Amino acid sequence: MLGAIINLLYPAICRVCSKKLDEFDRNICASCAKKLKERLPPFCLRCGRQLKGDTELKAICADCKNDTPHFDRAWSACHYEGVLKDLIHDFKYKKITSLSKDFASLIINFMKKYDIGKESQIILSVPMHPDKLFKREIDHADILARAIGKGLGIAYSGNALKKIKNTPPQSKLKREDRIKNLRSSFSLKNSSLASGRNILLVDDLFTTGSTVNECAMLLKNSGAGRIEVITLARGDSIQ
Numbered sequence: 001m002l003g004a005i006i007n008l009l010y011p012a013i014c015r016v017c018s019k020k021l022d023e024f025d026r027n028i029c030a031s032c033a034k035k036l037k038e039r040l041p042p043f044c045l046r047c048g049r050q051l052k053g054d055t056e057l058k059a060i061c062a063d064c065k066n067d068t069p070h071f072d073r074a075w076s077a078c079h080y081e082g083v084l085k086d087l088i089h090d091f092k093y094k095k096i097t098s099l100s101k102d103f104a105s106l107i108i109n110f111m112k113k114y115d116i117g118k119e120s121q122i123i124l125s126v127p128m129h130p131d132k133l134f135k136r137e138i139d140h141a142d143i144l145a146r147a148i149g150k151g152l153g154i155a156y157s158g159n160a161l162k163k164i165k166n167t168p169p170q171s172k173l174k175r176e177d178r179i180k181n182l183r184s185s186f187s188l189k190n191s192s193l194a195s196g197r198n199i200l201l202v203d204d205l206f207t208t209g210s211t212v213n214e215c216a217m218l219l220k221n222s223g224a225g226r227i228e229v230i231t232l233a234r235g236d237s238i239q
C-alpha cells in the first residue's frame, strides 16, 4: 500500500529505457531485464564457465582440470556485457544500492532454474578491505548477499569473512600473480561459523575466480562443507 502511494507520487523509472515501473523499489523494467544476456549451459561442472556444445554435456574446463578449485561449484547468472556493465557500474560507483533488489531477483531466478544453493545453510559475501570500503563507502557484495539471503530465506552472516590485506586490483595482474597477491589476505572472524556448514558465497563478478577460490580455501580449512559460489556476472569467453 505504502509502496503504491510512493510510486504514485514519485514514479520509479527504468534506468535503461526510462519507462515508468510498476514497482517503486525496482530499477529495471521486465523487458529490459530480459535483454540482459543470461548464461546458458553447458557449464563447467566446477567453475561454471560456459562451454561449447550440447546442453547435456557434462564436462570440466581445462583450467579446472589443471588446478582444481577449492569451491565445489561456481555459477554466474549473466554475461558481463552491454547494459548490465553499466548497471553494475551504477550499483558500485554511483551507489544505486536499490539495484541490489533487481540483481538479487535475477540471481534467485537463475538459482531456482539450476537448483543452486539448495543445500546451503549460510550465505557469506566476498569482503572488501576496510581502506577500500572507506573510499567506496558501500560494500556492494554485502548488499547483494543480504538481498539474496532475504529472498531465499537463508541466514546471511555479514562480516564473517574479513579482508586483512589491502591487495592491488586483481584485473591488472597475471594469473600466477593473482594467486600470490591474494595469499593470506582473508580471515574468518569465527572459524566455528563455517565448520560443518554448507556455504553459499556471493560476489558481484567472477573474473578469474582467484578471489572466491582464496575465500573457499580458508572456509574449507575451517571445516566448511559444500561451498557454492554465485555471482551476478562473468566476463569469460565460451570455451
Ligand SMILES: [Zn+2]
Binding pocket: 014, 015, 016, 017, 018, 019, 028, 029, 030, 031, 032, 033
Ligand atoms: Zn526498461
Ligand SMILES: [Zn+2]
Binding pocket: 044, 045, 046, 047, 048, 049, 060, 061, 062, 063, 064, 065
Ligand atoms: Zn572450470
